[in-house]
Amino acid sequence: MIHALPKAELHLHIEGTLEPELMFELAARNNIQLPYHSVEDVRRAYEFSDLQSFLDIYYAGAGVLQTEQDFYDLTWAYLLRCQQDNVVHTEIFFDPQTHTDRGIHFETVIKGIHSALQEGEKKLGITSQIIMCFLRHLSAEAAMQTLEMSRPWHHWMIGVGLDSSEVGHPPEKFKAVFARARHYGLKAVAHAGEEGPADYIWGAIKSLGAERIDHGVRCEDDQQLVNYLVEHQVPLTVCPLSNEKLKVFSHLEDHNLKSMLNKGLLVTVNSDDPAYFGGYVNDNYRAVQSALSLTDDEICQLVKNSFNASFISTELRTGYLQQLENAFKEFQQHE
Ligand code: HPA
Numbered sequence: 001m002i003h004a005l006p007k008a009e010l011h012l013h014i015e016g017t018l019e020p021e022l023m024f025e026l027a028a029r030n031n032i033q034l035p036y037h038s039v040e041d042v043r044r045a046y047e048f049s050d051l052q053s054f055l056d057i058y059y060a061g062a063g064v065l066q067t068e069q070d071f072y073d074l075t076w077a078y079l080l081r082c083q084q085d086n087v088v089h090t091e092i093f094f095d096p097q098t099h100t101d102r103g104i105h106f107e108t109v110i111k112g113i114h115s116a117l118q119e120g121e122k123k124l125g126i127t128s129q130i131i132m133c134f135l136r137h138l139s140a141e142a143a144m145q146t147l148e149m150s151r152p153w154h155h156w157m158i159g160v161g162l163d164s165s166e167v168g169h170p171p172e173k174f175k176a177v178f179a180r181a182r183h184y185g186l187k188a189v190a191h192a193g194e195e196g197p198a199d200y201i202w203g204a205i206k207s208l209g210a211e212r213i214d215h216g217v218r219c220e221d222d223q224q225l226v227n228y229l230v231e232h233q234v235p236l237t238v239c240p241l242s243n244e245k246l247k248v249f250s251h252l253e254d255h256n257l258k259s260m261l262n263k264g265l266l267v268t269v270n271s272d273d274p275a276y277f278g279g280y281v282n283d284n285y286r287a288v289q290s291a292l293s294l295t296d297d298e299i300c301q302l303v304k305n306s307f308n309a310s311f312i313s314t315e316l317r318t319g320y321l322q323q324l325e326n327a328f329k330e331f332q333q334h335e
């Protein structure tokens, strides 16, 4: 059933879709020496103890991305995985500073990603949006410079986000940057409440004007916050396999996705960095279906939420929700 339902993905770092095979291919193409001997060697290194231990390896891996073609190939490979998983709409993050800080032009990155997304819409019928994330371990000034640098390409982006090391880098640090981004007509989202406290979720909403919270699983520590998120239907883009791999929950069976869903929170299921966490979006759905004994109705609600939490037009949303309803009915008839 999970495969049969058309779905949207809303929390996906394009750099986190770099599979070891492509990493080797790009390293060879760009004459880059990798600190790994083989693809198996790379996969063995993907043992994480927390967010930071992942980020160190993830930023190093991104070093093989050099040319517009590299960013195109990376994005295209992800879109083919979307097609396999019946993802019909995706809103992807990219981290410009990871690339500009090592001398790659902003234009190189965005052009490669954007042209692959355009091709994806034409050839695969997958609609998409781009969200530019600021690295929160870097300064607010650096984020502001990145925002200014990106202005010629704002028409290709739906919004800005905030990622990287959470604890010690509260949302308030980026208040002015997000205010400016919103002034430019961009929407705001932010990673909050992944490893950081529920207070960071409040901060993302109040200081940054975030319309959607990435992760947000720590919200249950604060009942007033849960009430607010339910009342305002603020979407949470939850990433179960990521949370398991980065030890936000020790076991997937302990994950609070079902509990949040049953409280009426607008939770969605996403893959975050699938090449690093061992699964794309359908793998995430299947993992929680099994670990949390989700019913077919609960799975369908999560998928419905993915469209309702997205930044698509009302017209597209209506069409996708209709497709979903038809697919769900068809599945139930064949049961
Ligand atoms: O899950 C994440 N959290 C913070 N930063 C990130 N960068 C990629 N994935 C993540």
Ligand SMILES: [Zn+2]
Pocket: 011, 013, 163, 191, 214, 272
């Ligand atoms: Zn993320």
